[in-house]
Amino acid sequence: MSKNPLKLTQNSGRPGNKLNPAMWGDTFQTFNSPPPKPNPHLTKHIPNHPPMTTNDHLTWASAPWTSVPGPSTAPIGVHKTLPYLPPSRGGTALHTLDIWLPSTPTTTTTTTTTTGTLPSGPGTWLVYIHGGAWRDPAVTAASFSAAASRLLQRAAEESAQPLAGIASLNYRLSPHPAHPAPGDPARAAAHPDHIQDVLAGLGFLQGLGVRGRYVLAGHSCGATLAFQAVMDPRRWGLGAEVVKPAVVVGFNGLYDLAGFIRAPPEGWEGLVEPYEEFTTRAFGPEENVWRAVCPATAEGWVPEWDGEGRKRVVLVQSREDTLVPYSQLESMKVYLERWTEKVKTEVVEVEGGGDHDDMWGRGDKMAEVLWNAMLGV
Numbered sequence: 001m002s003k004n005p006l007k008l009t010q011n012s013g014r015p016g017n018k019l020n021p022a023m024w025g026d027t028f029q030t031f032n033s034p035p036p037k038p039n040p041h042l043t044k045h046i047p048n049h050p051p052m053t054t055n056d057h058l059t060w061a062s063a064p065w066t067s068v069p070g071p072s073t074a075p076i077g078v079h080k081t082l083p084y085l086p087p088s089r090g091g092t093a094l095h096t097l098d099i100w101l102p103s104t105p106t107t108t109t110t111t112t113t114t115t116g117t118l119p120s121g122p123g124t125w126l127v128y129i130h131g132g133a134w135r136d137p138a139v140t141a142a143s144f145s146a147a148a149s150r151l152l153q154r155a156a157e158e159s160a161q162p163l164a165g166i167a168s169l170n171y172r173l174s175p176h177p178a179h180p181a182p183g184d185p186a187r188a189a190a191h192p193d194h195i196q197d198v199l200a201g202l203g204f205l206q207g208l209g210v211r212g213r214y215v216l217a218g219h220s221c222g223a224t225l226a227f228q229a230v231m232d233p234r235r236w237g238l239g240a241e242v243v244k245p246a247v248v249v250g251f252n253g254l255y256d257l258a259g260f261i262r263a264p265p266e267g268w269e270g271l272v273e274p275y276e277e278f279t280t281r282a283f284g285p286e287e288n289v290w291r292a293v294c295p296a297t298a299e300g301w302v303p304e305w306d307g308e309g310r311k312r313v314v315l316v317q318s319r320e321d322t323l324v325p326y327s328q329l330e331s332m333k334v335y336l337e338r339w340t341e342k343v344k345t346e347v348v349e350v351e352g353g354g355d356h357d358d359m360w361g362r363g364d365k366m367a368e369v370l371w372n373a374m375l376g377v
């Protein structure tokens with residue numbers, strides 16, 4: 001049993017900090033609306049990334065695997081980075097993903113390099129979307145490494161194999177004022193580029209055999225993207241159909257940007273400017289677009305999360321986070337509570353989890369929450 005102080009409270013949040021839904025006025029719109037038409041505020045219509053060919057898979061399958069060292073001598077898994085969209089199809093340096101596989105008899109180099117598919121061991125796949133406010137080049141798919149090692153280590157200790165594999169997605173970023181990258185097509189993204197890439201990455205993984213019930217997790221804006229990935233892609237003018245996850249896990253997530261920018265919680269006023277900066281870079285200057293893209297304010301999207309059975313959401317927040325207030329989790333929870341027939345929502349408050357990026361930087365708490373999320377699939 002874990003000694004980590006993770007408190008699991010189903011359908012409940014921080015006491016004494018409850019949000020009254022009535023306060024939200026027009027934030028909550030009609031919830032039982034028909035399937036969405038493309039949002040009129042989102043005028044950009046972009047075709048899907050093209051589907052992968054067998055040749056593409058074979059080419060990418062030849063990227064070498066490296067061994068992941070464990071605490072003792074035995075390796076606990078294998079890892080590689082590979083593109084999910086080749087340059088000939090518009091792929092950039094950020095159309096890549098990282099894959100980790102636990103050490104099992106089937107995860108040999110031969111299997112993985114000769115067939116162009118991934119070995120289909122038992123267990124659940126976990127897909128991670130990094131954060132960084134849609135723009136920070138220092139936060140990447142590789143920032144899941146610490147949590148991935150923890151998960152592989154834990155998998156190595158189990159006789160039954162609950163973890164099939166881990167994938168962590170890169171996606172194009174919006175410009176960052178502190179990190180200029182003129183002329184780099186990977187660093188000039190605007191919505192819906194980010195979610196388009198995430199869907200392309202998921203589609204690629206599904207081509208490799210990552211299907212069925214999987215866990216989709218995201219940190220910060222990666223949590224926003226994870227929820228956007230279960231919505232109907234026609235909302236973003238995209239048609240990319242992917243198999244949707246059974247569980248979404250959001251760590252220190254951004255769920256209501258307009259709410260924060262318009263009315264930040266007390267003591268958070270100093271962050272309105274950076275929030276507005278990155279929100280505008282990612283989504284443009286219109287508040288109604290911010291509302292249409294954020295999972296705590298986008299109209300009636302839950303029925304679009306199709307697939308078998310009742311879905312699960314795990315909302316995770318570090319108490320010590322200085323970049324994202326707890327009220328973001330609260331508004332997401334209030335929204336999801338209107339859909340209890342379709343979604344079961346759990347809240348995990350992480351004590352001693354450290355600041356915003358410590359969640360993935362340390363990786364221990366993140367891995368523990370994900371392990372538990374996986375076991376429930």
Ligand SMILES: Nc1ccccc1C(=O)C[C@H](N)C(=O)O
Pocket residue numbers: 132133135136176220274275278323324
């Ligand atoms: N201000 C934030 C508020 C919320 C979430 C992230 C940020 C970030 O600044 C992330 C990143 N370190 C960045 O430089 O964009």
